Amino acid sequence: MSAFDYKKAVSDIPHKPGVYQFWDNEGILIYIGKAKDLRNRVGSYFNKDNQMNGKTRVLVSKIRKITFTIVDTEIDAWLLENSLIKKHQPRYNIMLKDDKTYPWIIIKKEAFPRIYWTRKMIKDGSTYFGPYASVGMMHTILDLIKETYPLRTCNLPLTDKNISDNKFKVCLEYQIGNCKGPCQAYQTHEDYDNSIEEIKDILNGKIGNVIRDVKQVIKSAVEQLNFEYAHQYQLKLQVLEKYQSKSTVVNSAITNIDVVSIASDERYAFVNYLKVTNGSIIQTQTIEIKKRLDETDEELLTIAITEFRTKFHSTSKEIIVPFDIVLLDASLKFTVPKLGEKKKLLELSQKNVLFFKKERLNQYEKLNPDLRTDRILTQMQKDLKLTQLPKHIECFDNSNFQGQYPVSAIVVFKDAKPSKKDYRHFNVKTVEGPNDFATMEEAVYRRYKRMLEEGSTLPQLIIIDGGKGQLSSALSSLKKLGIDKKVTVIGIAKRLEELYYPGDSYPLYLDKKSETLKVIQQLRDEAHRFGITFHRKKRDQGTLKTELEQIGGIGKTTADKLLRHFKSVKKIKEASEAELSTVLNKKQVQTLFNHFKQKSPDV
Template sequence: MSAFDHRKALADIPHKPGVYQYWDVDDTLIYIGKAKDLRNRVGSYFNLDKQLNGKTRVLVSKIRKITFTIVDTEIDAWLLENSLIKKHQPRYNIMLKDDKTYPWIIIKREPFARVFWTRNMVKDGSTYFGPYASVGMMHTILDLIKETYPLRTCNLPLTPKNIDDGKFKVCLEYQIGNCKGPCQAYQTLEDYESNIEEIKDILNGKIGNVIRNVNQVIKTAVEQLNFEYAHQYQRKLLVLEKYQSKSTVVNSAITNIDVVSIASDERYAFVNYLKVMNGSIIQTQTIEIKKRLDESDEELLTIAITEFRTKFHSTSKEIIVPFEITLLDANLKFTVPKLGEKKKLLELSQKNVLFFKKEKLNQYEKLNPDLRIDRILTQMQKDLRLTQLPKHIECFDNSNFQGQYPVSAIVVFKDAKPSKKDYRHFNVKTVEGPNDFATMEEAVYRRYKRMLEEEDTLPQLIIIDGGKGQLSSALTSLKKLGIEKRVTVIGIAKRLEELYYPGDSYPLYLDKKSETLKVIQQLRDEAHRFGITFHRKKRDQGTLKTELEQIAGIGKTTADKLLRHFKSVKRIREAKEEELALVLNKAQVKTLLNYFEQNKSLN
């Protein structure tokens, strides 16, 4: 089949708001998008100068047909896109991961209406409140209603005729005070309905109205000296006020608003929703979105807002968001709060979404550890401004003692984990005296000269334990080898955890809690540990060898023999007489043992 002629297709697309659809060679719908200007948005996919990510380029390569639907406003395009994605679920659109059936609180359409929860919405004229993403919150509200209002729980058909005919008798619920016995006309329909209206106010978040009405009833009852009735309502008032104190999070003047926030990474986005009525949060939910293309946070947030407002039947005219939304709608106001009560609500939403994100990613990473590695490396690439994923990192550290026994050590991390088989030590050969810069230059040069000769793969990132001086020395060696542009090299200063780049006057500071800094610190600490261990071994060998040479009957040749045989200072000191006899004659063994006995401070 011939290549798709996007120019011809664009000529038929108008500069109007609407929804566009991409189809592949099999006439399968593969992507749905919205735009306030259809031609500009669709044309942007085919702009060669536009930086498209890999997934988007694959999508564009599969397009063989474009269809579109014009709408009146951008908000109409927003709603139409959401409904079409749900219906067709195209391969390259984001996937809203929310397959749960959430419960509702129902006020049944019947005489003396029952109030209970259900997961099935039936269009029978009943009133539904919800859905409730938090089942715990739903049961708390139902417990409040049960404790405050005596309602029937039976499913008897309490029609006026049935009650008048005396078909029913009160049950145990009446005897224990949970029901006022409407089945035998002990409670009027008018009194029952007044309770139902108050319950509707509570479910709509208007608990303040209910409290005011109850206060008025108490006041009237006291004036009429009906203290028993006043006492009953006083108990109801205490329950309502206790619930209100728990549910009110901001000023009750904030009525009927939605709050949304988002946290995302390269693969997933998480969006939290809060529904606020009269200062109380009456609905809350966090959803997960699996990205398909390189969708922006704004695109994902607008899709999630549509999902939430549809699911929770929101009629609010104001939505609190974490950043500016370009969606234009005269009937909808987007607010990015800077301070005050609305800012507190946004912060609460953000706290929820970040916690949800952390928990979800932890779950995924436990099931698939490679996800954690990819996430850490991707974050490192972003934080350190690298052109490649740092799958292979090497870190250098120098050690010496008053200019004596200088050594360098290199540790290697692969996939953000130590690769101990690749660790290396360097005995400094060309440097005399305490010169950290020259020592670093020699170690780096020898390391990568050998890697080039053996045609090993170079690391993506080299870390130098030290400030600008050591970093400059390392860069000198990389330039000599001609690989300074093939790898990234940075220095880390110990005191303030400053990261230095070649040529930059000012250091880079990472968040102290960032995983990137933790990996760098782990590399630095591991290089220091590995280097200092080798340095101490060499220093001890040198110190002991000098001392051994001064013992009558031992000398330089015998000291060298001991070190070659036992490999370490510790083993010489701990060796038994018969083990020493394998290297020394009887007189030398006796002399050495007497020396160690008299100089236990060496151990």
């Protein structure tokens, strides 16, 4: 029996709610569990300090594969676990009996419908909402409905004939305001049905109006100094705001369907499958497909659907898909949902396939870093609409202090990584005063004039740290050199991370989480850091040089010698007489000593 690398298996599991499945060496499902945090829960089985009973130790010894399905909330994990255990009945799980199902809220199909909870679903036309993994939440909703909408609770046959024949009398519920008395025609069908429609909206998740009503009740109770009543509603409000009125995992309105979704790149495709039977997810799996040719997502999804339906013996007539599919099979219906329950199931499938794709590609990229580089460069080319892969990128930034000591810096990225040996500084020569535009124009011109003279390869992308003004200045230099058509140049504005292209008045906004924007931000920040470091050094040297020149007997030439030799004012102050004598004559040494001694504070 081969050893199981549990450390690697656990490292691939996310810190998300979901359901995990343990498989033995024969590919048999032996245990299903739920977790608020999948990685922590699964990892706990392999913790040597964990005091497990004998049966659990045997279970862990048999594990040879771990699969998982992520969901939105812990409640959904409970529901999915329940349906999967009932379907597969793994050896090491407690067997769930049909009478231990989760409860539902029913709107009974009858005149003046009653609303109550039940664990049994009867196909009599009534409407069911749920199921509810938290019974407390279900009762909170029922209590809120009861407080907000006076409805009948009796089981009297309220037909129009019985009411007109005056067969019934109002009861105590009417007297205390919990019912409006439809049994004696005190309430019309229209008024009652309006309440039922509003309640359906609440149970369908449209609870904004109810929350507002509850807040108004709390406010009114406080104004009337009825703090106990306000506190009761405050507690209900807190539960209501956390409540999910329906599950994306199980829904009674969906009987027998398949759900598939796909995520792909240039080399791989990943397809997730959910099999829904009698309102419950009973199968879930994600597979990987390595592309051979330039197959489309539609072609790959069609192949995967056939594979899944054969493997899991699916007979469903409807398949939920993320886009339209043309398949010559009149017995199958393909649905691309826009909203509602089916849309939520598709989103759950897509969440799982995207996570699977991300984790699997991360594994491949760790083994082969060039894959990550190729992926990032390809994505940048696509996002920025470049004609070439941006394997060589350069970014410019300017720095000055109140118009003094202006400098420009350029940083270079090759294959999406810093190439620090190619970084350069520029002492601005032709610009006086604070003129960022002219400074940028000079730096860009000098940089690429020299590259052309040396026969160096030009970058595929130039990034200018600044808006339209700096971009126009950079473009002006590129035009003078005749290379404006050979390279792509863009500007990035700091405030909103806007990307500007020459001649385009509207900026490009990338997704804040996109890797393309992250690389551009890294370039910009690195250029700023590199430029600021050089600028501070130059400013400090300029300040020191001015101070040295003001010392009697120390002229400009001598000040330059001191700076070249000692590099900083601190080292000059700390230098010994012998060290200073290597640069200065005896009279200058004494003058320097006296100057710093007069400026030093008394001890």
